[in-house]
Amino acid sequence: MHLLVMLSDPFLQLPTPDSVEVVWFTEFAGDNHWVQWGKDLEHRTDADTRQLTRTREDEWSYTFQSYDKLSPRAIWRHQAVITGLKAGETLPYQVFSADRQRIHQSDIFSLQPSPPPDQPLKILLTSDHQLMPMVAANIQQAIAVYGGFDAVFHGGDMVNVPDRASEWFDDRRGRSFFPVLQGRASVTLGGKIYQGAPLLQSTPLFPCIGNHEVMGRYSPSKALHLQFKDARPQAIAEEEYFERQDFAEQEYDPDQATQWIEDNSFNFQTYQEIFPYPHPSAAKTVLRCYFWSYPSHFLNGHQCLEGTTTGFKHTRALPGKQSTVA
Numbered sequence: 001m002h003l004l005v006m007l008s009d010p011f012l013q014l015p016t017p018d019s020v021e022v023v024w025f026t027e028f029a030g031d032n033h034w035v036q037w038g039k040d041l042e043h044r045t046d047a048d049t050r051q052l053t054r055t056r057e058d059e060w061s062y063t064f065q066s067y068d069k070l071s072p073r074a075i076w077r078h079q080a081v082i083t084g085l086k087a088g089e090t091l092p093y094q095v096f097s098a099d100r101q102r103i104h105q106s107d108i109f110s111l112q113p114s115p116p117p118d119q120p121l122k123i124l125l126t127s128d129h130q131l132m133p134m135v136a137a138n139i140q141q142a143i144a145v146y147g148g149f150d151a152v153f154h155g156g157d158m159v160n161v162p163d164r165a166s167e168w169f170d171d172r173r174g175r176s177f178f179p180v181l182q183g184r185a186s187v188t189l190g191g192k193i194y195q196g197a198p199l200l201q202s203t204p205l206f207p208c209i210g211n212h213e214v215m216g217r218y219s220p221s222k223a224l225h226l227q228f229k230d231a232r233p234q235a236i237a238e239e240e241y242f243e244r245q246d247f248a249e250q251e252y253d254p255d256q257a258t259q260w261i262e263d264n265s266f267n268f269q270t271y272q273e274i275f276p277y278p279h280p281s282a283a284k285t286v287l288r289c290y291f292w293s294y295p296s297h298f299l300n301g302h303q304c305l306e307g308t309t310t311g312f313k314h315t316r317a318l319p320g321k322q323s324t325v326a
Contacts, residue, residue, distance in 0.1 A: 005104045007075060007169050009182045010035075010095045011200035014277070015114045015294065019083045020204065022047075022095060022111065025169065026076050030099040033078040037093035037111065047080040047095075054215070054270045055165035058224050062171045070221055073165045077273065085113040109201040114294055115150055121294075122146055124199070127155030130212060131167060131175040136185040136194040143197040151294055152181065152203055156210020161228045162270045163215050181205070206292065213271040218263040237265035 010024040022035050033047040051074065057063055058070040078097065085091070090112045097104045115121065124142060129135045142149075158177045159167035168177050174186030183198030216230035238261050245252075262269070 006095075006097060006106060008178045009184065009198075009201050010093075010106055010109065011178070011182070012111055012202065012204040013206075013275070014292070015112070015204050017087055017114050018085050019081055020085065020111050020113055021079055021081050022093065023077065023079045024095050024097075024106065026078065026097050026099075026104075027074060028097075028099045029074075029076055030097045032098040033080075033096065035080040035082060035093055035095050037082055037091055039091060041092060041094060041108075045080045045082055047078040049076055049078050050273070051076050052165075052270060052273045054163050054218075054267075054273075055168075056163055056224060057166060058164075060223055060225060061164055061166050062173050063166045064170070064172050070219075070223065075165055075169075082111060085111075087113055087116045088119075089113075107201075111202065119150075121150040122148070123151045123153055124149040124203075125153045125155065127210070128157040129154075129177055129180060130157050130160050131171060131173070131177075133175065133187055133189065136175065136180050136187040136196040137189055139180055139196045139199070140194050143199070149199065149203050152199055152205045154205065154207045156208050157212040158207065158210070160212055161215075161224045162213045162268070163227070164224050168274065204294070206294070207275050207277075209268060209271055214266050214268050215270070216266055218267065231266040232264065234261060234265040237261045240264065 007025040007027050010022050013021045013023060015021075026033075029049070029051070033049055035045045035047065037043050037045065055073045055075045056070055057065075057067045057073050059067055061067055078095070080095075082093070090110050092108050093111045094108045095106045124146075126139070161167060166172075166176065170176055170179070176185070178200070179185045180196035181200045183195050185194065185196040187194045212228075214231065216227050217232055219227050219230075222230075241257055241260050241264070
């Protein structure tokens with residue numbers, strides 16, 4: 001397994017005709033984070049940084065560090081929006097994170113905006129990774145057969161328990177979500193080691209939530225897999241909250257109400273913090289979706305969490321366009 005000072009390599013998301021977002025993660029807040037890009041890495045774009053709020057580990061985590069109880073794990077997400085790009089142009093980039101007078105840097109990868117509208121596309125459609133032993137081999141084989149892809153569409157169930165940080169980044173079995181899709185996995189099958197493939201560093205990821213990206217009721221002490229199973233509809237939690245409160249004695253606090261309901265029903269906070277994709281603000285509790293055109297495909301990442309529907313509701317090529325989906 002390749003060990004990084006940074007918690008992940010960078011990955012690409014949300015390309016437009018003249019921009020793309022670069023995201024990476026560290027286990028330190030750092031003093032400054034940025035991307036250098038261009039033919040000679042002559043351009044610099046600073047990154048916005050936010051800490052993930054619910055990432056944790058427990059005694060059931062497959063980590064290199066041992067945990068004997070539920071413990072928070074501090075992880076920071078860094079995002080830079082690279083603008084001024086030209087369709088059809090691929091440029092090198094490199095991410096940097098400065099911490100206590102030390103500068104950590106990634107390898108050099110390539111980025112690009114959305115492809116031109118008339119370009120045929122190769123799209124990797126995948127789902128249900130969940131740290132399964134065969135996933136790294138399957139992804140590696142996909143690259144061996146098709147060479148490369150223009151986009152990765154993930155239909156959900158990326159991990160098993162979304163608040164367990166190691167399932168995303170560094171499970172010691174070598175099967176975590178990001179390492180598999182960044183060529184840094186380490187899974188032995190039949191005497192051969194499979195590393196997945198370095199896709200996301202230079203290929204945009206379009207994820208969609210699955211039921212395994214949804215946690216149950218929050219607890220400061222219960223094992224993470226038990227919290228995952230303890231899901232409850234938000235409508236029931238909301239009803240209980242208002243039954244518990246005596247508003248004759250205290251003033252209604254909407255922020256307090258929102259947090260209590262969120263803590264006492266299903267939540268997708270970690271997924272949403274890792275992938276803060278645009279969604280209609282009115283769809284806060286039940287329906288979440290985002291819409292994207294890439295470039296001749298209309299993508300609807302659909303999430304209906306009170307019911308049973310998750311995944312890509314519509315993924316279609318516009319008339320006259322060609323694509324290969326693997």
